[in-house]
Amino acid sequence: MIIVLKPEATKKEKKHIIDRIKELKLTPRVLHGTERDVIAVIGSESIISQLPLEVFPGVESAMPVLKPYKLVSRKVKPDSTVIDVNGIKIGGGKTFNIIAGPCSIEGLGMMRNIWKSIQQTGIGIMRGGAFKPRTSPYSFQGMGKKGLEIFKKIKKEFKISVITEVMDTKDVELVAKYSDILQIGARNIQNFSLLKEVGKCKKPVMLKRGMAMTIKEFLMAAEYVLSQGNFNVILCERGIRTFEPLTRFTLDISAVPIIKKETHLPVFIDPSHGGGRWDLVEPLSKAALAVEADGIIVEVHDNPENAVSDGEQSLRPYKFNEMVEKLRKTAEFMGKEIC
Amino acid sequence: MIIVLKPEATKKEKKHIIDRIKELKLTPRVLHGTERDVIAVIGSESIISQLPLEVFPGVESAMPVLKPYKLVSRKVKPDSTVIDVNGIKIGGGKTFNIIAGPCSIEGLGMMRNIWKSIQQTGIGIMRGGAFKPRTSPYSFQGMGKKGLEIFKKIKKEFKISVITEVMDTKDVELVAKYSDILQIGARNIQNFSLLKEVGKCKKPVMLKRGMAMTIKEFLMAAEYVLSQGNFNVILCERGIRTFEPLTRFTLDISAVPIIKKETHLPVFIDPSHGGGRWDLVEPLSKAALAVEADGIIVEVHDNPENAVSDGEQSLRPYKFNEMVEKLRKTAEFMGKEIC
Amino acid sequence: MIIVLKPEATKKEKKHIIDRIKELKLTPRVLHGTERDVIAVIGSESIISQLPLEVFPGVESAMPVLKPYKLVSRKVKPDSTVIDVNGIKIGGGKTFNIIAGPCSIEGLGMMRNIWKSIQQTGIGIMRGGAFKPRTSPYSFQGMGKKGLEIFKKIKKEFKISVITEVMDTKDVELVAKYSDILQIGARNIQNFSLLKEVGKCKKPVMLKRGMAMTIKEFLMAAEYVLSQGNFNVILCERGIRTFEPLTRFTLDISAVPIIKKETHLPVFIDPSHGGGRWDLVEPLSKAALAVEADGIIVEVHDNPENAVSDGEQSLRPYKFNEMVEKLRKTAEFMGKEIC
């Protein structure tokens, strides 16, 4: 921690700061600059960073030297984490995973139709929401447990894995019984009770970045899950909120290389929410592959006109299949397998 | 709903859209413009807005005519809602409520000290967190139930009302037993399970605006609570996230007059989080009063240097007392009572 | 400057950095931390900050200790600057200046009408655009020199001062001949050629904050003007761009107390552009007064329905007059004169 003092800081104020640092069993080092003094604190930054240093008389600003995350950091674990979901490898750079399915589970027939029409691509994980976070209380809120039962049948029938969202601490146990991966949505990404709860669970967790969340805060949300013992976390960039009205969100493509540099966890892109427009799904998916994301999660609906949610950003199956073929060619060219 | 067609939309595509509108028992009215056609839909907009119209072939864009919220709307209830908290009136324009206290409940002695040193202002509601949403899993997470017990003693000793945050659906019943007002924090404002749960409760609820939430979405979050039967909702603007680094958040002062025009619910400002700096609390509080906010919620700590959270933005009691006296003069000049 | 090294930085890399610092005749001080080393640079920060330190091998990050602005800083000149515009004092805390007039000068009759209908308020500076920055090349671009001639007649007839925008270095001399204050619009605020040009001029300059400009960058834009010898600069907060669609911009009310703390220059609010809605002008003006802004600049039009620009955010004269009377009462209560 570097503490910058005000030019007018008194000796008494300096002494008070130094005393507090020493009380914490840390070492203060005072540097006399030409315009003002600086105190560098030697020792564990996690201790000193608990103090609201900018409140101390005589302090102008305090700047941390270290990053606040630990378990998620590539410095702690240099090798990329590879998560195994019933045989499918996520992370590690050899695979590009494509997860696909509708926004909401609307019925067994629809789920079966969708998978039948896209299974030719050879992918192995289906998405679909049973509990739906909707902006309006008057919109469809999801099929709940019935939706999970449908997913159970689909899993058995097609021998695939599934991912679905959990919104409430009360539902974690239930959802974990049915789903191979638990998804935490962007609106619950700082629901710390929920993060702790899925951290106690053994199932892999996909975290969606919040729409106003810095990358550092996103990594801290993952740190919550890891700190409870669950190391199987996938981070998913899905667009942040900006002033641009032509897209629902602004996909922060730079987040992928930055997060991959900082952490060992797999990183996905959600090209459906990222742009909020079906015509952007293909270019954004290609960009995801180009920047070495570990995978994408895509909304596919067999009848977008009748979708109960997110119809605007869902691909029709034939469009999805075409897109996967294009991605496969590039992925193979890059030495990666689509799965 | 106004549906704008593409210039190249075919007769068949138009017919398909018109047929779908008729199926919903709504009336389509086609307008032939000089450059493109438009279909206006007559009838309930909540029905048509469930359709993802922009996915229909031939459609360029779809623009809703009405606003999506109902129960919170001043059109439905023109009179301002006045909430009674143990005799203190919130809303209605005759009072300017000041709620004060520390970010976190840290102990009985500290809570007693703080209230003793500010009770001379005559205010009647104390804040303090027992369950704390913290960015880092390694930061202090709140005293939990013990904190609530402390609040119980403070309530009894000083005969005041209290407000505290609830973060988890599992805790709503517990927190409602102790707290006069339930607070939903900015990070849980789209935790729809939690919104529904507090909606089933009888206690007044304060909703903090999310840091990337539009005003429309904020009103929809309130609509969740009202739609469950709880009409005692206070909306609190607490700063949104922008590019400006000198403040923790950017207080959106315009939100107050806009929300008060749209809704009958009381509107507060949080000048502590709004700027994230103690030196901004007084000017932002004055601005809140100037734009006719119904109240403010302020962080006060008797020893900010040792605060376990939010020390940077907490006022010391003597500073707070000075500020209240200044606000009181202006409030009286405006014909309002501080309480 | 504080230079944080990577944990894996080699001795050779450290030596290279230290050598470069010494070459600049500055003093490096190495601090050995528990997790990584830090080099503090003693001496003029303006020299070291020219180096792209983060490019040096072994460097993780570099953090400046000082602020980059000088002449605008209250540390350099603690007393508030008071600008005299033909007898009207701007800045210094005793006055609250209200500048009013239409967005664009549309003709002599219209300008005369507007001033006649608001002169009863006793204010003394009129605004009006002759050169207009318009998003569309097909929108009205201003009356140009003819507009300035109209302003000349208005100045003479009513014995008032005027402010108008200058958009092009080629026009600075011309506009300075007619206008008492030169305005630089938000879209030209980083047109550094223009900033230098008005800096060479003797006339007071009002700078509008850019819509994506940090406060630090805003102060640096003012520094450009002062560095050329013109110290009569007024800073005007006029809203920044955020995700909120209900307002044209988000007025950053916190900018006023922050800028007043950092600099000695007067600070204004533009409540018309700040919200982009006429119904927000009054509350935002009251907020401006509450946070101790030095003045406001307001759009007033006698016939907003026919305004060639900004009709949505213009007040009608009778509304403006009512607002000034309310502001006057509060200003007098605060010991300030409206002029």
Add this chain to the structure above:
Amino acid sequence: MIIVLKPEATKKEKKHIIDRIKELKLTPRVLHGTERDVIAVIGSESIISQLPLEVFPGVESAMPVLKPYKLVSRKVKPDSTVIDVNGIKIGGGKTFNIIAGPCSIEGLGMMRNIWKSIQQTGIGIMRGGAFKPRTSPYSFQGMGKKGLEIFKKIKKEFKISVITEVMDTKDVELVAKYSDILQIGARNIQNFSLLKEVGKCKKPVMLKRGMAMTIKEFLMAAEYVLSQGNFNVILCERGIRTFEPLTRFTLDISAVPIIKKETHLPVFIDPSHGGGRWDLVEPLSKAALAVEADGIIVEVHDNPENAVSDGEQSLRPYKFNEMVEKLRKTAEFMGKEIC
């Protein structure tokens, strides 16, 4: 234009609006809805959109049906524009142009060194700034005309084309004499005087998107240039300002497919400014190619440690050469030529 009326709009108010529409020789069509009435205006939208409709009594909101740009629109000119710069084709989908060079021209030797060390890539356009827009008046402001003279020698020696920024209307003629492409920087993109001036010029123009500019406004800036007769415009996405601090700007990768759909003009990405970090240049360049951008403009410096500007985001020549070889492989796989 669709005009939505307030539920309480009176007959007189409606008549007044209808009369004004008829005065403009447009046709009003009134639609009586279940909750409120709507007036659709048939006829040229550019006429009606000059009226500030939301100011009219009885009007709730007004929604344009058409887009405001014309000459840049792909509807007006469906074929992609191909710009020929001394034999190098920009736009049209068969080429991926890479423009490279330092942020600032610092001397003849340095420019020669840089080009010598990257000419093996076979690219043909060099960048370099002679007039530099710098946030601080105390930073290096560019070599000015001397820099242009250096570029003249480089052009002759290596038989290449060059691009450089013009910041002032006064310099357009001068810069156009030396440079093959004129660049308008992000900070001058709404300097409409400058846009008009380069519009009167025959040289191709590259426009950098402003950091708080919507895509619609960006296209309107291009419309300014085209409306003056210069159709050789390249649009360049270079990052927008958001709350994320780990990157200097947030590259809006979605802007590329959206702009290419709306307009016939070539679209570039600036991966150097987009992230502001040299380690992001390669992934962002790959993303640019993946989303079918027409090219990139990259900062390369032979000695970033000593760069007078933008050292942090400049690639060293050998890194640049490696990157071009990777991009070339992918480009060839996509059937595109790098030039």
